[in-house]
Amino acid sequence: MKGTLVSLSTPVVMGILNVTPDSFYADSRKQTEAAIEERIRTILSEGAQIIDIGGYSSRPDAAEVSLEEEMERLAFALDILNAHYPEAIVSVDTFRAGVARECVEEYGVAMINDISGGELDAGMFATVANLKVPYIxxxxxxxxxxxxQYTGYTDMMEEIMLYFASKVRELRLLGVNDIILDPGFGFSKNVDQNYQLMNHLQEFGVFGLPLLVGISRKSMIYKYLGGSPAESLNGTTVLNTIALMNGADILRVHDVKAAVEAVKLVTKTVNCQLSTINS
Structure with a gap:
C-alpha cells in the first residue's frame, strides 16, 4: 500500500477519521482544519497503521450526500493529511467509483473501503482493478x-459466504489481487445476528484473505448493554478481543490506543501458547 508492504502477521489497527456532520458517534465528527489535523496526529501517535477517511455517513437512516459534497469533504481532509503526514497509509471509505478514483489518483490514497461490495456502483470493481489498490x-x-429493512435470512452465514465467494471470483477475474473481507457488523443485521456473526468469524478463514472487523461503539454493544455510543468503549474492547482470537487481521476503530493494546495482549497470549507447545 502506497509503496509499502503492510504485514498482517500481527493484526493491525485502522483509525477512523470521519469528516461528516452526522456520524453515529458524535465525538468522531471532525470538520475544521485544526480538529482534523489533531485527529490524524492522535490516530498515528497511538499506533494505528492505517487511517480510514470517510465523507459519507453510513449509519442507519443517514442522509443522502451528493458525490460532489462527499468529494469536497474528502479533498479538504486529504489536503490537510498530505500536508502534515504525507507518508501515512490512507484508506477511503466510499462506495462511489468516481470518488475512489479521484482519491487514489489525485490524493495518493492507498486503498478503497467499500461498504457495498460493489453493489451501489456498478463501476467499482473495474475501477479497483484499474487502480491496482487493495480493496476492502x-x-x-x-x-x-x-x-x-433487510435483516431476514434463511441462513445468514451461508448467504454471506456465498456473497463473498461470488464477488471474490468476480474480482479475481478482473485481476484484483489484494482483497480484504469485512462481514459488515451492524449492516443489514440485527443485534442477535451481529453476535451470531461474531461467533462464526473463524469460518471466513476458508477464503484465505485478510479479515477486517469494525464493531467500534456500534449499536450491537449499547442496545444490548444499555447506554450510548459514548459509553461503549469497554464493550468495543471486549468484542475486538474476541474478534482477534477468531481471526481478525484488521480492527477498524475510533479508539486506537485501546485497540492497539488489545492486539498486543492477544498476540502475547498466542505467542506464549505457541512457545509452551514447542518447548
Missing part, C-alpha cells in the same frame, strides 16, 4: 438508508 469489500444489503 463489505457485506451489506440495501443502502445505508434502507439496510435495516
Amino acid at each position: 469489500m463489505m457485506h451489506m444489503r440495501g443502502t445505508p438508508q434502507t439496510m435495516q
Whole structure:
C-alpha cells in the first residue's frame, strides 16, 4: 500500500477519521482544519497503521450526500493529511467509483473501503482493478438508508459466504489481487445476528484473505448493554478481543490506543501458547 508492504502477521489497527456532520458517534465528527489535523496526529501517535477517511455517513437512516459534497469533504481532509503526514497509509471509505478514483489518483490514497461490495456502483470493481489498490469489500444489503429493512435470512452465514465467494471470483477475474473481507457488523443485521456473526468469524478463514472487523461503539454493544455510543468503549474492547482470537487481521476503530493494546495482549497470549507447545 502506497509503496509499502503492510504485514498482517500481527493484526493491525485502522483509525477512523470521519469528516461528516452526522456520524453515529458524535465525538468522531471532525470538520475544521485544526480538529482534523489533531485527529490524524492522535490516530498515528497511538499506533494505528492505517487511517480510514470517510465523507459519507453510513449509519442507519443517514442522509443522502451528493458525490460532489462527499468529494469536497474528502479533498479538504486529504489536503490537510498530505500536508502534515504525507507518508501515512490512507484508506477511503466510499462506495462511489468516481470518488475512489479521484482519491487514489489525485490524493495518493492507498486503498478503497467499500461498504457495498460493489453493489451501489456498478463501476467499482473495474475501477479497483484499474487502480491496482487493495480493496476492502463489505457485506451489506440495501443502502445505508434502507439496510435495516433487510435483516431476514434463511441462513445468514451461508448467504454471506456465498456473497463473498461470488464477488471474490468476480474480482479475481478482473485481476484484483489484494482483497480484504469485512462481514459488515451492524449492516443489514440485527443485534442477535451481529453476535451470531461474531461467533462464526473463524469460518471466513476458508477464503484465505485478510479479515477486517469494525464493531467500534456500534449499536450491537449499547442496545444490548444499555447506554450510548459514548459509553461503549469497554464493550468495543471486549468484542475486538474476541474478534482477534477468531481471526481478525484488521480492527477498524475510533479508539486506537485501546485497540492497539488489545492486539498486543492477544498476540502475547498466542505467542506464549505457541512457545509452551514447542518447548
